[in-house]
Amino acid sequence: MTNNAIKNFWANLKREKLLAVTNIIVITVSFLLLGVFLSIVFVSQSTLKYLENQAQVTAFFKDDFTEENILNVKEGLEQDERVLQIDYISKEAAFKLFTELNKDEPVLIESISADILPASLEIKTKDVDDLATLASELAAVDGVEDVKFFEDVVEKFKSVSTVAYIIGIALVVMFLIISYSVVLATLRTTITSKGTELEIQRLVGASDAYIKTPIILQALFYGVISGVLASVVLVSLGIVLSGSGLFGNGLLVPFLPNTAIPFSLFSAVISVLIIVSGIVLGYLGSATAVRKYLKY
Amino acid sequence: MSQIEFKEVTKKYEDVVALDKVTFQIDRGEFVFLIGPSGAGKSTLIKLLIREDVPTSGEVLFDNINVSLVEKKAIPELRRRIGVVFQDFKLLDSKTVFENVAIATEVVGCPDDVKCELVPNVLNMVGLLGKKDRFPYQLSGGEKQRVSIARALAHEPDVLIADEATGMIDPQSSSEIMEILERINLLGTTVLMATHNDAIVNKLKKRVVKMDKGAIKSDKRGATYDE
Numbered sequence: 001m002t003n004n005a006i007k008n009f010w011a012n013l014k015r016e017k018l019l020a021v022t023n024i025i026v027i028t029v030s031f032l033l034l035g036v037f038l039s040i041v042f043v044s045q046s047t048l049k050y051l052e053n054q055a056q057v058t059a060f061f062k063d064d065f066t067e068e069n070i071l072n073v074k075e076g077l078e079q080d081e082r083v084l085q086i087d088y089i090s091k092e093a094a095f096k097l098f099t100e101l102n103k104d105e106p107v108l109i110e111s112i113s114a115d116i117l118p119a120s121l122e123i124k125t126k127d128v129d130d131l132a133t134l135a136s137e138l139a140a141v142d143g144v145e146d147v148k149f150f151e152d153v154v155e156k157f158k159s160v161s162t163v164a165y166i167i168g169i170a171l172v173v174m175f176l177i178i179s180y181s182v183v184l185a186t187l188r189t190t191i192t193s194k195g196t197e198l199e200i201q202r203l204v205g206a207s208d209a210y211i212k213t214p215i216i217l218q219a220l221f222y223g224v225i226s227g228v229l230a231s232v233v234l235v236s237l238g239i240v241l242s243g244s245g246l247f248g249n250g251l252l253v254p255f256l257p258n259t260a261i262p263f264s265l266f267s268a269v270i271s272v273l274i275i276v277s278g279i280v281l282g283y284l285g286s287a288t289a290v291r292k293y294l295k296y
Numbered sequence: 297m298s299q300i301e302f303k304e305v306t307k308k309y310e311d312v313v314a315l316d317k318v319t320f321q322i323d324r325g326e327f328v329f330l331i332g333p334s335g336a337g338k339s340t341l342i343k344l345l346i347r348e349d350v351p352t353s354g355e356v357l358f359d360n361i362n363v364s365l366v367e368k369k370a371i372p373e374l375r376r377r378i379g380v381v382f383q384d385f386k387l388l389d390s391k392t393v394f395e396n397v398a399i400a401t402e403v404v405g406c407p408d409d410v411k412c413e414l415v416p417n418v419l420n421m422v423g424l425l426g427k428k429d430r431f432p433y434q435l436s437g438g439e440k441q442r443v444s445i446a447r448a449l450a451h452e453p454d455v456l457i458a459d460e461a462t463g464m465i466d467p468q469s470s471s472e473i474m475e476i477l478e479r480i481n482l483l484g485t486t487v488l489m490a491t492h493n494d495a496i497v498n499k500l501k502k503r504v505v506k507m508d509k510g511a512i513k514s515d516k517r518g519a520t521y522d523e
């Protein structure tokens with residue numbers, strides 16, 4: 001890259017100051033929305049995954065059903081393809097759990113005797129969709145008193161997050177296209193306003209690179225500046241949000257089992273993603289814009 | 297070996313035949329006038345030589361290189377070896393005389409100190425050093441042409457081509473310009489000048505290639521305009 005390229009790039013930018021500012025604002029806003037929608041998609045997918053991990057069927061057993069019988073049922077279920085994990089909660093364990101949860105309310109604990117709570121099996125499935133069928137199957141099993149699972153919550157959230165996912169991705173694509181068009185339009189303006197100059201430069205022996213480089217620099221400049229601005233805003237938003245303790249435990253990564261990342265890392269990834277899209281967008285935009293002028 | 301060679305070159309623009317099987321050669325160091333009425337194909341011939349356009353058929357050779365087959369990335373190099381004074385000058389109104397000439401040095405990545413030496417040099421050659429900070433609108437037609445010559449000379453080209461506009465320039469300026477071109481030619485640069493100016497052609501008694509309707513009608517050394 002020559003000094004001339006950098007000089008020409010600055011000259012272009014200075015000549016079109018107002019246009020440059022407007023463009024940076026438009027592209028920044030596009031990137032910002034891009035980042036926000038990316039985050040919404042990611043966070044909702046992550047929450048869904050969290051809920052799915054929590055989702056389980058609990059089968060409570062009748063008091064007269066012996067522990068041995070329950071363990072038989074458990075063994076039977078362990079052969080089941082759909083089942084991920086089964087925990088046996090005995091009457092004693094249930095009571096312990098209950099006292100633990102309510103240790104601030106001794107009166108409540110006093111009022112309950114150790115054997116009033118039923119023994120239960122807590123079953124997680126590999127696929128949440130299997131929960132409902134498993135629940136109805138369990139209800140029919142001998143000795144089962146009651147079956148509980150939070151069907152509605154999971155199902156509702158699932159449909160909401162699917163909608164969020166689809167709309168989010170659509171918006172992300174849309175804002176990418178908008179940003180690309182803005183970059184392209186800007187470069188076209190620069191090129192058209194310099195049309196004669198570029199033509200003369202070519203006629204007196206300018207190489208493609210000589211003409212292209214300042215334009216590519218300009219596009220990269222827009223992409224990087226807007227990407228950085230949008231990232232700064234997004235990361236600040238992220239800091240405020242995690243300061244509020246909303247994502248204290250980090251975010252689970254969709255598509256990767258048992259991986260959680262802290263919110264700060266998530267913002268950083270989004271920022272990098274946006275800056276990289278800025279660079280790619282700038283490069284592609286400038287390549288497209290100059291192509292027309294480099295025909296011989 | 298000729299420096300420039302046209303072999304059966306035909307150039308068609310849709311239904312217009314701008315060049316019709318044109319064949320001629322120019323040797324290194326020659327001074328050639330290219331004459332003929334408006335629309336004869338003079339500018340077209342120049343465009344093919346610097347690869348601003350490609351022939352419909354035939355071959356254009358420069359130093360035995362087939363110009364129409366040159367790779368895209370070798371075109372700039374070709375254009376630096378052939379300096380052209382365009383019929384419409386192609387000067388930028390927003391740039392000074394100095395800056396207009398400097399374009400030619402900048403495109404080859406000349407550092408500023410080289411540029412500061414080279415540009416005044418060529419401006420001096422065309423007698424415009426004193427007007428280096430003027431803008432094109434502050435110049436006469438002849439002066440504009442001289443700026444264009446200075447720019448064409450900035451690469452120290454092997455060939456200088458001047459495509460002159462009809463009736464653009466007064467006799468005084470044209471004899472000044474001819475002096476510049478002759479001087480350059482004496483330094484070893486091939487000069488090809490397309491012109492309508494019979495007075496000049498008759499006075500200089502150089503080789504004259506006469507064209508009409510895209511074809512070469514005559515090609516004589518030491519000829520006059522009407523011969």
Ligand SMILES: Nc1ncnc2c1ncn2[C@@H]1O[C@H](COP(=O)(O)OP(=O)(O)OP(=O)(O)O)[C@@H](O)[C@H]1O
Binds near residue numbers: 313314334339
């Ligand atoms: N880009 C083009 N598209 C279509 N026709 C063209 C084009 N360029 C030139 N022509 C035609 O080709 C013919 C030759 O044009 P050219 O410019 O070479 O003439 P010329 O000899 O330079 O004339 P002048 O002395 O007026 O400059 C003309 O009929 C012109 O209309």
Ligand SMILES: [Mg+2]
Binds near residue numbers: 338340
């Ligand atoms: Mg012409």
